[in-house]
Amino acid sequence: MRTGLCGRLGLDDVGRSVRLCGWVARRREHGEHLVFLDLRDYTGLAQCVVDGSLEVRSEDVVAVEGVVRARPEGTANPRLATGEVEIVECRLEVLAAAETPPLSIEDRVEPDEALRMRYRYLDLRRPRMQHNLRLRARVNSALRTAIERHGFCEVETPLLWAPTPEGAREFAVPSRLHHGDFYVLPQSPQLAKQLLMVAGLDRYYQIARCLRDEDPRADRQYEFTQFDLEASFVSQDDVIEIVSDVVSAATEAATGERPEHFEQMTYEEALERFGTDKPDLRFGMELVDLTAAFVGTSLRAFSAPVRRAITLTGGAETPRSRLDALVERARSLGAAGLAWFRVSSDAGEPVLDSPLAGHLSADERTGLLRATGAAPGDMVLAVAGDDRRRVCGVLGALRVELGAKAVGDGPHRFVWVVDFPMFEPDDQGNPVPAHHPFTMPNAEDLSRLATEPLSVRAQSYDLVLNGWELGSGSVRIHRADVQQQVFDALGISVDEARNRFGFLLDAFGYGAPPHGGFAIGLDRMVAIFCGEENIREVIAFPKTQSGADPMTGAPKPLAASALRELGLAPPKP
């Protein structure tokens, strides 16, 4: 039907007869003997020169037959990839007429989000979206190639799975043949891939769709894609090495540059320096410890045991309204308050300007300046509290909001965060697993499982890129005795464990190899490579924040007959 693609035309094609197909991107009429028509396909635009009137409209699908020639002297368009050539002696055939589109196909206007979703097929015609989806495909392809070099075997795992009352809320699917019973859609292929290790697949991977019925966000959708892998007879370092390699291959496919190295830091270090387990290493503004500077302080705001600060270099001019908003933001993040100190200069000596400054002793003022290294012109933001994670977390969030560039900007700074705690305290201080309960504790911490569970570190690891968690993984428990110790620490009884995970425990009884794995959040990784702040932009047909699809109308009611067949009652009117 066609001899080539619009965006691939070049001076090499001069003199060729071609037939191109695509959409009418734009037409420029200069009277009845000269019309320029830009033909668009996924590769780009080609200018067709037509002598005579044209009965075509924007977004009509047309085939153009003509001859390629170099554009006349002085009319080449350097801003167009095909700007050196044009097609002349054109004959047009309209393959399909188009209504006037409800949104612009060009990138320079950003239509309303609801409109984009409703006409997603038109939104996807835009060059930006074409670029994103095609880059995503290149990343998929690079990941597959790279992981198969490591001997991994692709296996597809079920979408219809059994409910597991753990972790994220699951999407339920009613059973037609077993009224009252439900399948669930998998939050991840976690248990399936561990069973594949017992099955001797040795090394498994999958580009796996995962589903979680939790409120969507910019970096979270109901359904998302993981590049999921699991390997037998591997250590944490083996997994990190393999994942670093395939992610490097993906980065190279997406950006043309292979990352030089992946840094590594412990969870503790990430929390203390950056106030988060997903540090953005592209800028400084690290947290500093003010504990020593305020020992025995009379200031009630700083009497709490945990005291930290960040310094906003050159931030002294931050207006009061902005500071008030920051205080409010800190509160919404769980801080009791936020103290700010403008640093100004008095005869060359730095002085603090703040509602609290007058309540500080001279030693405290000196200690604060020394600890933060703040100089005249800077702004210091400080938080105190009882909960170290919360205090650091609030400052970590403010650090990102005040200092971070867009996620796709600048270098790609990968960092492995390791030595996560095995458990986190819940509201009552009881240990709940920080990951799933099959994560292997650090060998040297095993003896403390029963006595000090909150001090036990796990063989689990996250990969972070520019402040976004790209994925996480762990070495899994493959020994029944260790698994029992972990269940004990969690207060899960033998019966309860059997009820929830019986099939996995059964499987482990028949010879489970030591194994570990990882899952990369593909949507997030591709979004960063595309310079997008929202993973919707790299998903063909995403949902809105309320979980709806304005195009299909999903979710929708089921017909009463369908409900009956599933054994479900129609909702009360």
Add this chain to the structure above:
RNA sequence: GGACCUGUGGUGCAGUUUGGAGUGCACGCCGGCCUGUCAAGCCGGAGGUCGCGGGUUCAAAUCCCGUCAGGUCCGCCA
């Protein structure tokens, strides 16, 4: 479950703070002119339940209450 932002011809915005006739800009659309444009240009035209409902007022796009939709965030996401 909660906080905040947005909603104005087909599209993107301004107008809302301080109430006074649907006022303005750009794109698109329709018609006309135009032989080298490329976001073509020039002239003319059509196109509106100011998201929806209620309230205050002589008078509401504008103020108040509610509601719907979209977005950002908190909770949630082992």
